[in-house]
Amino acid sequence: MADVEFIKSQLTAHPDFPKKGIVFLDIFPILRNPIAFETLITHFIHHITSHTIAAAPSKKIDVVVGLDARGFLLGPIIALRLGAAFVPVRKQGKLPGQCVSASYEKEYGTDSFEMQADAIKPGQTVIVVDDLIATGGSATAAGELIAKQGGKTLEYLFIIELMFLKGGSKLDAPVYSIVQSDD
Numbered sequence: 001m002a003d004v005e006f007i008k009s010q011l012t013a014h015p016d017f018p019k020k021g022i023v024f025l026d027i028f029p030i031l032r033n034p035i036a037f038e039t040l041i042t043h044f045i046h047h048i049t050s051h052t053i054a055a056a057p058s059k060k061i062d063v064v065v066g067l068d069a070r071g072f073l074l075g076p077i078i079a080l081r082l083g084a085a086f087v088p089v090r091k092q093g094k095l096p097g098q099c100v101s102a103s104y105e106k107e108y109g110t111d112s113f114e115m116q117a118d119a120i121k122p123g124q125t126v127i128v129v130d131d132l133i134a135t136g137g138s139a140t141a142a143g144e145l146i147a148k149q150g151g152k153t154l155e156y157l158f159i160i161e162l163m164f165l166k167g168g169s170k171l172d173a174p175v176y177s178i179v180q181s182d183d
């Protein structure tokens with residue numbers, strides 16, 4: 001648990017950003033500190049190998065999906081360490097070629113997500129990685145895109161979970177978060 005407290009100690013809170021009434025939790029101080037960043041990635045990998053993969057029927061993860069934009073800072077590193085593919089979910093209009101799309105509402109607005117149509121093959125096992133879950137709108141949309149392609153989401157992983165918004169209850173697979181915030 002010392003690593004959890006260390007990771008938590010790096011986070012900063014910014015009241016009324018990007019809108020009045022939102023307390024924005026910033027993960028970038030973790031990335032500025034190489035020891036904290038390494039602790040974070042090692043923590044995720046330990047959880048994924050000892051719990052997620054151990055519980056998976058196929059005993060492997062084929063694809064790590066990262067959400068635009070802060071999920072891109074974590075997903076590729078985790079994918080490389082697992083020997084898995086990395087697939088981005090991007091905000092609408094950024095990906096070339098045929099895409100699947102899903103609209104969603106989040107804590108401070110609405111958006112649309114896309115994934116390249118051939119990015120996940122039917123039956124592949126997938127985990128979704130992002131910095132934070134608030135309402136769960138973003139993660140729900142990502143889960144829809146994975147399901148549309150026949151992928152099987154095993155777990156959603158976040159650094160931070162805003163417990164009071166109960167976003168995890170909307171998702172089609174279990175949530176793992178390192179830090180749980182009640183305010």
Ligand SMILES: O=P(O)(O)OC[C@H]1O[C@H](OP(=O)(O)OP(=O)(O)O)[C@H](O)[C@@H]1O
Pocket residue numbers: 067068069070071105106107108130131132133134135136137138139167
């Ligand atoms: O659970 P939700 O209510 O959907 O909110 C969580 C999402 O909101 C933030 O991203 P944001 O859309 O602000 O995009 P950014 O990473 O590009 O700043 C955060 O990084 C999550 O992706």
Ligand SMILES: Nc1ncnc2[nH]cnc12
Pocket residue numbers: 022023024025026106107108132134
């Ligand atoms: N409170 C929050 N802090 C940081 N990112 C967010 N994304 C949605 N809500 C957020």
